[in-house]
Amino acid sequence: MRVTAVIPARYASTRFPGKPLVDILGKPMIQWVYERTALSQSVNRVIVATDDERIRRAVEGFGGEVRMTRPDHPTGTDRLAEVAAGIDADLVVNVQGDEPLIDPRMIDQAVAPLKWGPGIAMGTLKAPIDSIEEYLNPNVVKVVTDRQGFALYFSRAPIPHPRDFAADLESHFSQIEVYKHIGLYVYRRDFLLTYPKLSATVLEQLEKLEQLRALEHGFRIKVANTRLTSQGVDTPEDLERVRTLLEATGR
Template sequence: METTNHATNSTHNTQLRILGVIPARFASSRFPGKPLVDIHGKSMIQRVYERAKESTKLDELVVATDDERILLHVNDFGGRAILTADTHQSGTDRCAEAAHKLPGFNVIINIQGDEPYIDSRQIDLLASCFAEPETALATLVKKITTGSELSNPNSPKVILNRNSEAIYFSRTPIPFLRGILQGEDHEEWLSHHTFFKHIGIYGYRADTLEAITHLPVSILEKAESLEQLRWIENGYKIKVAVTDIETQAIDTPADLQAILKKHNQ
């Protein structure tokens, strides 16, 4: 298996031009029309866009959507949007199409479209990973502070190596601390080891993004239902930066109600 980071020299010696892409699809099995839901007077996609626009690292920002209603709405509030295919299986694939339609950028940041109160400092932190020319892929992690986070299968965990690269992602608590952990007392686990959870924002070199969209679904990806394992299985290295800023995504109508209660504006 190939073990290089797959980044090519073509992107190493040029000034970084960074494109921020917010993938947004209308049809969601758990929450149809989610990008257009109202959050204290603004749609979710508008809040994401305005927060991302505060980034000091992005040269351009665009919403990549498969639905004309979202396209028109973004245009109405003064944002930039493009139509992409409705057949994409992931936000990564949608970002790749956006990068193809908007050439001239050598780094693409995939910004989650369901985090209306995203902090632009997280975007800047992720973008800073590409100051290292060997970085082909990058993402963020955050230290886990509660047992409920550690046990939550919807919050993927990450193991890092000494080079701040992701070794593995899992929906179960990793690593297992043999001889220390007893039963399911996850609060106790945290007193013996520093665990990290994945923050789902990605950065890609343009050539790497193009390449990974052609990889077949991998065995580990199927097992965990985590797309990034496909990249690791194929020898790609994922640079990791640690953030202390929390994020809150809206996956269901219940999540929306929680956000509405937490934020007043």
């Protein structure tokens, strides 16, 4: 099966302009993401998708493959679909360009269900939430799934809601299983080409979670389990944490 990983990378960022090109131990961040993605056993090809010439030059400078895309895409998925329309692939993996510590095994875990389940159009990952702080944090997206591992709902709210002991959550938190969503997606190529054409939906706009569009239009999302972790870079403080981690591990 032909699996292509696409890494959308924008230079403009409200919180951290120029993020893909920030230096991490002598390499731009986008290179760390590219090289780690290429270590996935499932991926045959890695492409950076960007609308910025500076990122294009950086990627070509370290020998990576890059595709220039339109600058007016409203979402990363739209940028992904533009690239997918011009490549020969069965599955397309969306790897975030601000994940320099992405574990390639996470990609393999997300891809596996779609390799063996031809009827699955889209997949992603979830990981256990181990602290009340994460559970209550609206910046940590939660997900609940059915018994077959398909998403029932994604939310910034703390779901599921433990009605019987909500008033004393701290004492009972260990009794509930709660999961956070890991923003790594796998699409069957034909579904990815259809996805941007689906109209925006009420819940998607309310929660500001694009994956709800698929659910509201009746498409199922397979959610694989992982206990692997990564460290995204949203702020300069995150960048320093990543540098510290890489300096400690030497890789």
